Amino acid sequence: MEFAAYFPVWDKLTPQQQQRINGVIEHRTVKKGTYIHDSSSECLGLVMVKKGQLRTYILSEDGREITFSRLFEYDVSLLSASCVMPDMQFNVMIEAEKDTEFWSIPACLFKNLMEESLAVSNYARDLLSSNFTELMWLMEQIMWKSFDKRLAAFLLEESAIEGSSSLKITHERIAGHMGTAREVVTRMLRYFQSEGMVKLTRGTIEITDKKKLESLCT
């Protein structure tokens, strides 16, 4: 029951509830680039990340994307169980950004647990409320922050995630994260380069002046 450490309310379940989870929990290992959840497939359930990195994003009807959140070790995603929430209907996709290992508790069992256990119900509400805040933050960014600030913040976050100032990421891919067109990203990156903040080479963006990039974000 290694996953118990990854499921914060485990200790608050009855032995019987724990047994029901044990009976159906799935453990999966997926390669980088694997789509583990989309709105057309069956609802995945509650996802708990053991290792790796997942990206949740929203997809428009005409195929445009915007990154909603990143999940790392010990993170739990309720969005992959959105089917169990009434009125939760939207295109949330989840893909593995790195080779990833995770557990999932099937949606129907999780739904039952929410309905019978106060601890699980409160936990799910807390997850949801933190998702709500993230979404609100994202919307404020999009509405009211100019693109240069958002791109600077994105590059700094990527650099922190990767632990490197040299980012192997295409302009197309960045556009997908930020809900914009590739051209817009390329134009702004060239401006950043002209200001000495980054250096662009084929397939790589190197942050050359972190401080200046950070000053853009404030």
Place this chain on the structure above:
Amino acid sequence: MEFAAYFPVWDKLTPQQQQRINGVIEHRTVKKGTYIHDSSSECLGLVMVKKGQLRTYILSEDGREITFSRLFEYDVSLLSASCVMPDMQFNVMIEAEKDTEFWSIPACLFKNLMEESLAVSNYARDLLSSNFTELMWLMEQIMWKSFDKRLAAFLLEESAIEGSSSLKITHERIAGHMGTAREVVTRMLRYFQSEGMVKLTRGTIEITDKKKLESLCT
């Protein structure tokens, strides 16, 4: 206990819990234009609308607004109790768009009820999940729908709320709903007028071709 009909989980509470609510619930009548909640004031708690119309909106640091939702009779707002949710930190404002009568259950009591009653916890989660979906929808609109479609949808919604094709609303006010500048609204309304969809007179927008306006939204 007239408000019981406005609080969907009332019947699932213990007599003691009901009594605690009875002891502290507030009934208020406010005039159109009153701000009943903002992020700097004390947390209002769970709001249940008896009569009238409330608008919840988000405010940026530099004073720009975007309407998040409208609350009518029997609607319940959890956003006014956002202080009881962990990690819920954002500037949600609530104002009365019409003379409004509502009840509020103080935040601290509601928080306690969520923690001790499975019914209340599940109910709060359902409210939150439907808020989340609304916010997601709003973001998709902003990200991916062009402004003409959004404005057409807004005018039609206003018309439905007011039960009239003649809307008494300023361009400034519409801009506040939609998170944009007054000029942008004026420009688009003039275009709508040139297409025969609306007629603009001082302080009033009259919808003259509802079908054409609707066809824009699809």
